[in-house]
Amino acid sequence: MTQQEFGAPYLVFLGDAEDFLMAKVAKGVAHWRPEKCVGQMRLPEAKADLGLPDMSITDAAAAGAKTFVLGLAPVGGTLPDAWLPILIDAMEAGMDIASGLHIRLNDISMLTEVAHRTGQRLIDVREPQVDMVCGTGLPRQGKRLLTVGSDCCVGKMFTALAIHKEMIRRQLPATFRATGQTGILIEGSGVPVDAVVSDFIAGVVEQLSPANDHQHWDIVEGQGSLFHPAYAGVSLGLLHGAQADVVILCHEVGRVQMDMMEGYPVPDLQTVIDTNLQLGRLTNPSIRLGGIALNTSALSETEALAEIDRVQRRFNVPVVDPVRTGVATIVDGLESE
Amino acid sequence: MTQQEFGAPYLVFLGDAEDFLMAKVAKGVAHWRPEKCVGQMRLPEAKADLGLPDMSITDAAAAGAKTFVLGLAPVGGTLPDAWLPILIDAMEAGMDIASGLHIRLNDISMLTEVAHRTGQRLIDVREPQVDMVCGTGLPRQGKRLLTVGSDCCVGKMFTALAIHKEMIRRQLPATFRATGQTGILIEGSGVPVDAVVSDFIAGVVEQLSPANDHQHWDIVEGQGSLFHPAYAGVSLGLLHGAQADVVILCHEVGRVQMDMMEGYPVPDLQTVIDTNLQLGRLTNPSIRLGGIALNTSALSETEALAEIDRVQRRFNVPVVDPVRTGVATIVDGLESE
Numbered sequence: 001m002t003q004q005e006f007g008a009p010y011l012v013f014l015g016d017a018e019d020f021l022m023a024k025v026a027k028g029v030a031h032w033r034p035e036k037c038v039g040q041m042r043l044p045e046a047k048a049d050l051g052l053p054d055m056s057i058t059d060a061a062a063a064g065a066k067t068f069v070l071g072l073a074p075v076g077g078t079l080p081d082a083w084l085p086i087l088i089d090a091m092e093a094g095m096d097i098a099s100g101l102h103i104r105l106n107d108i109s110m111l112t113e114v115a116h117r118t119g120q121r122l123i124d125v126r127e128p129q130v131d132m133v134c135g136t137g138l139p140r141q142g143k144r145l146l147t148v149g150s151d152c153c154v155g156k157m158f159t160a161l162a163i164h165k166e167m168i169r170r171q172l173p174a175t176f177r178a179t180g181q182t183g184i185l186i187e188g189s190g191v192p193v194d195a196v197v198s199d200f201i202a203g204v205v206e207q208l209s210p211a212n213d214h215q216h217w218d219i220v221e222g223q224g225s226l227f228h229p230a231y232a233g234v235s236l237g238l239l240h241g242a243q244a245d246v247v248i249l250c251h252e253v254g255r256v257q258m259d260m261m262e263g264y265p266v267p268d269l270q271t272v273i274d275t276n277l278q279l280g281r282l283t284n285p286s287i288r289l290g291g292i293a294l295n296t297s298a299l300s301e302t303e304a305l306a307e308i309d310r311v312q313r314r315f316n317v318p319v320v321d322p323v324r325t326g327v328a329t330i331v332d333g334l335e336s337e
Numbered sequence: 338m339t340q341q342e343f344g345a346p347y348l349v350f351l352g353d354a355e356d357f358l359m360a361k362v363a364k365g366v367a368h369w370r371p372e373k374c375v376g377q378m379r380l381p382e383a384k385a386d387l388g389l390p391d392m393s394i395t396d397a398a399a400a401g402a403k404t405f406v407l408g409l410a411p412v413g414g415t416l417p418d419a420w421l422p423i424l425i426d427a428m429e430a431g432m433d434i435a436s437g438l439h440i441r442l443n444d445i446s447m448l449t450e451v452a453h454r455t456g457q458r459l460i461d462v463r464e465p466q467v468d469m470v471c472g473t474g475l476p477r478q479g480k481r482l483l484t485v486g487s488d489c490c491v492g493k494m495f496t497a498l499a500i501h502k503e504m505i506r507r508q509l510p511a512t513f514r515a516t517g518q519t520g521i522l523i524e525g526s527g528v529p530v531d532a533v534v535s536d537f538i539a540g541v542v543e544q545l546s547p548a549n550d551h552q553h554w555d556i557v558e559g560q561g562s563l564f565h566p567a568y569a570g571v572s573l574g575l576l577h578g579a580q581a582d583v584v585i586l587c588h589e590v591g592r593v594q595m596d597m598m599e600g601y602p603v604p605d606l607q608t609v610i611d612t613n614l615q616l617g618r619l620t621n622p623s624i625r626l627g628g629i630a631l632n633t634s635a636l637s638e639t640e641a642l643a644e645i646d647r648v649q650r651r652f653n654v655p656v657v658d659p660v661r662t663g664v665a666t667i668v669d670g671l672e673s674e
Contacts, residue, residue: 236569
């Protein structure tokens with residue numbers, strides 16, 4: 001198996017989420033893959049609302065739901081006891097369960113018994129379900145784009161999803177390749193690379209993004225940063241395995257300190273670009289920078305547009321804020337080759 | 338737990354090994370840690386001989402053996418059925434079993450039952466037994482040396498063990514930190530970093546090499562190469578987690594092609610040095626090259642000494658072949674600071 005996959009349509013479970021911070025993953029699923037979401041299920045206490053039809057398990061099953069998506073971050077990442085009967089009902093009604101919780105559903109015997117009896121699957125997306133293979137470094141057909149970061153949490157998944165969406169809108173052949181739990185829950189497939197044994201990172205990414213038509217784009221979600229003292233190894237394995245033709249640098253404007261890493265300043269963008277191209281060249285000598293995606297949420301509209309313009313003049317590639325400006329100019333650049 | 342450890346003295350098991358290729362690990366244990374080896378146990382068919390006293394389980398137990406070391410590479414990495422009663426006898430006699438086989442002893446119920454009953458441990462050294470923690474990137478006291486490679490299998494473990502041995506001979510405070518299965522079987526402790534989940538590589542290495550006296554050297558065994566398309570992520574996580582003050586570049590003279598990696602030439606030594614220093618600077622701005630260890634086994638003595646001299650003049654650091662010349666000049670350099 002090269003990746004874990006589950007079927008659409010989804011019933012997206014919001015539990016008792018009070019706000020969108022708790023329901024962040026569910027919101028991402030509904031935002032990026034509305035066509036895969038048949039409805040949402042909310043407990044009476046829930047305040048979050050994805051704008052999807054409210055459904056019971058029975059309603060959703062009747063509407064053809066194939067997967068019950070547990071896209072929440074309850075405090076501590078555990079599963080409230082009160083949700084167990086809901087998950088059991090969903091399996092009884094013919095749905096697989098896809099969960100991004102830290103706790104493994106496959107460790108809960110009440111659930112595994114029902115899964116066994118009904119033939120439904122418990123899919124813990126934080127846990128790689130793939131064959132562990134070492135990288136070969138051999139080139140493969142098709143084009144690949146990887147989002148890379150100046151730090152963690154700077155918009156690598158968002159940017160990749162936005163570029164993929166724009167390509168699909170233009171009817172370009174493209175596939176989003178998820179490498180983290182939220183991306184996997186959104187796409188319904190992928191590999192959580194940070195949970196892969198380190199010997200196999202590059203190999204697993206090679207499998208995740210196999211040979212394809214020579215015009216086809218794999219849009220690979222990046223992880224971490226080559227400049228993050230804890231996670232750079234993941235980022236390098238991903239860069240080598242993806243054999244990226246194009247990297248898109250993602251950066252949050254105004255961030256000066258690495259996320260939760262005392263004493264580690266966010267590196268200069270030129271350094272991040274140079275290092276990614278230098279190291280990426282090992283497995284793809286033609287690697288190039290295809291654009292820069294800024295998160296300018298800390299700025300006013302005027303300041304943001306000025307900053308985008310400034311960075312564009314400095315680096316001479318398309319620069320966007322995927323939220324404010326969309327990513328069309330980046331895709332223009334990729335199309336015009 | 339920060340690493341897996343087991344006690345000395347060892348009874349080193351040679352099974353029916355016909356030659357030293359099969360008994361490579363056992364040979365390493367006997368060569369580097371003779372003081373930890375009480376004896377060897379050989380089946381009648383065995384031709385390999387470590388020069389240790391031949392002992393039965395009973396003899397070894399009487400001599401105080403604490404760990405039965407399974408340091409072999411039988412074809413396929415599995416455990417011959419005929420060896421099961423031997424392992425059981427060893428546990429009955431009060432020994433833990435340390436194994437570098439691919440097959441997990443902890444998956445064999447005949448063995449786990451005896452382990453449970455006797456209170457002895459089955460230690461699969463390929464399997465990390467450590468707490469999974471993320472890297473902090475915070476500096477810690479003590480000095481650290483890491484061996485880095487132009488490729489896999491170029492002498493990183495051998496060089497680290499040789500430098501450690503020379504330091505101990507000079508009564509310098511030093512600890513060998515094993516990061517691979519053979520190193521762990523030799524030292525009796527360590528972490529197999531290539532088997533650690535990728536998110537935790539740097540963090541686990543931080544734990545493996547904790548704060549120490551400011552004059553103390555941790556000699557950390559390197560893995561892979563930043564230029565290996567499959568394993569560079571492991572090497573980078575190790576470099577960042579070790580926060581190396583000094584790297585020693587290990588290289589096999591005459592190797593032009595990366596080990597089993599078609600299309601990947603061995604990079605130029607200057608490039609390997611520059612890249613390790615450049616990336617290592619993230620977690621230790623004072624990182625420097627402390628020497629170069631060449632494997633010159635493909636050369637005659639005259640050629641080898643000429644090559645060592647040539648490389649030394651090119652890079653202006655101590656250059657050795659740990660086998661031919663020893664590593665004294667490298668340790669001289671470290672002592673003279």
